[in-house]
Amino acid sequence: xxxxxxxxxxxxxxxxxxxxxxxxxxxxxxxxxxxxxxxxxxxxxxxxxxxxxxxxxxxxxxxxxxxxxxxxxxxxxxxxxxxxxxxxxxxxxxxxxxxxxxxxxxxxxxxxxxxxxxxxxxxxxxxxxxxxxxxxxxxxxxxxxxxxxxxxxxxxxxxxxxxxxxxxxxxxxxxxxxxxxxxxxxxxxxxxxxxxxxxxxxxxxxxxxxxxxxxxxxxxxxxxxxxxxxxxxxxxxxxxxxxxxxxxxxxxxxxx
Numbered sequence: 001x002x003x004x005x006x007x008x009x010x011x012x013x014x015x016x017x018x019x020x021x022x023x024x025x026x027x028x029x030x031x032x033x034x035x036x037x038x039x040x041x042x043x044x045x046x047x048x049x050x051x052x053x054x055x056x057x058x059x060x061x062x063x064x065x066x067x068x069x070x071x072x073x074x075x076x077x078x079x080x081x082x083x084x085x086x087x088x089x090x091x092x093x094x095x096x097x098x099x100x101x102x103x104x105x106x107x108x109x110x111x112x113x114x115x116x117x118x119x120x121x122x123x124x125x126x127x128x129x130x131x132x133x134x135x136x137x138x139x140x141x142x143x144x145x146x147x148x149x150x151x152x153x154x155x156x157x158x159x160x161x162x163x164x165x166x167x168x169x170x171x172x173x174x175x176x177x178x179x180x181x182x183x184x185x186x187x188x189x190x191x192x193x194x195x196x197x198x199x200x201x202x203x204x205x206x207x208x209x210x211x212x213x214x215x216x217x218x219x220x221x222x223x224x225x226x227x228x229x230x231x232x233x234x235x236x237x238x239x240x241x242x243x244x245x246x247x248x249x250x251x252x253x254x255x256x
Contacts, residue, residue, distance in 0.1 A: 005167060008249065012241035014050045015234050018043045047230065054223040056236035061219040063243060064193035067200065067212035072115035078186055079123060083210065084113050085171055085191040085199060086129020089145055092138025101148035106192050108215035110148055113190050116213065117154065123188075125154065126178060128162040128171040168199055168246075169255045172206035183208040192216035194239065198247050201256035 010016065021043035029036030049055070088109035089095070090102035103110055117123060127149070129141035142163035149159055160178055165171045176183040186209055191199045193214035203210045218239070250256045 005246070005249070008245050009242055012238055012245055013234070014046065014237045014241075018046050018050075021046065050237055051228045051230045051233040053227040053229055053233050053236060054225055056233065056240045057219045057223045059240040059244065060194050060236060061223075063195075063197055063240075064214065064217055064219060066197045067193070067214050069193075069217070070213050072112065073119045074116075076116070076120045076123065076188065079120070079188055079211070080182070080185040081124030081126060082113055082116055082188045082190055082213070083126045083128065083171075083175060083203075083208075084109055084145075085168070085189075085195070086127070086141040086145065086165075087192070087195075088216075089129075089141055089148070092131065092140070092144065095144050095147075096138040101144065101151055103148065106216045109190055109192065110145065112213070112215035114152060114154070116188065116190075125149070125159040126162065126175055126181065126187075127159065128165050128175040130162075130164045130166055130170075168195075168202050169206075169250070171199075172203045172208060176206060176208065185209060186211065188213040190215060192218075194218060194243055198243065198250055198256065202250060205254075205256050 021039050025036045025039035025043070028039070086109075088103055088106040090104050095102055113125060117125065127142055127145045129145065131140050140163040142161040146155075146159075146161060149155065160181070162171070162175045162178055165174045175181065184207065189196075189199060189203060189208075189210040190213045193216060196212050196214045200210060200212050218236070247256075
């Protein structure tokens with residue numbers, strides 16, 4: 001399943017579709033010039049559609065709206081702690097070259113957790129994340145996350161790390177096995193808002209009593225209908241398609 005997820009992640013890249021269409025056009029252009037021109041035209045159409053950002057933003061907004069946003073200073077009575085999903089640190093390869101902890105564009109998974117703890121210092125933290133890359137090197141994500149939390153003085157028994165999981169399903173299953181963790185108690189689940197629907201369903205299926213604490217929002221209430229960006233559109237389409245395919249795959253395999 002892990003290998004299959006990486007293949008699906010590759011397929012959900014719109015720029016790969018453009019590359020394949022152009023490659024096919026080169027292969028058939030000499031023998032079937034009309035078909036070759038049509039393939040080039042299709043590739044151009046995909047590029048234009050990909051660059052129009054309101055389309056992927058509508059998909060992402062729908063995913064992000066499933067669970068309400070919480071204020072970072074909310075007082076959270078009755079909760080045991082916070083489960084933080086990995087995905088917010090730079091790669092192990094990049095981290096190996098630096099001594100400072102490094103976060104990526106999902107940094108709110110980490111900074112949002114710190115804000116929650118400042119308002120609710122009694123909460124525990126469970127960080128879950130091993131190595132999500134197929135050919136990862138260097139420290140596990142849990143070790144990279146520990147660098148960040150340690151740098152802010154969050155250490156000791158208050159913070160526990162699960163370092164073997166490679167995807168959301170393994171996050172849910174393996175974190176429940178950490179020493180002293182009772183998944184039936186009340187926990188906050190911290191992850192990107194667009195990833196929250198799959199995460200909540202997966203954790204609930206694994207027996208967790210979790211409340212969503214979505215962070216890392218990528219959309220607002222509306223879109224700029226004249227917003228075109230080749231680079232930005234490609235990123236947003238890949239995120240939207242990856243999550244939709246992930247939801248479908250998890251449903252078909254009984255993981256949610």
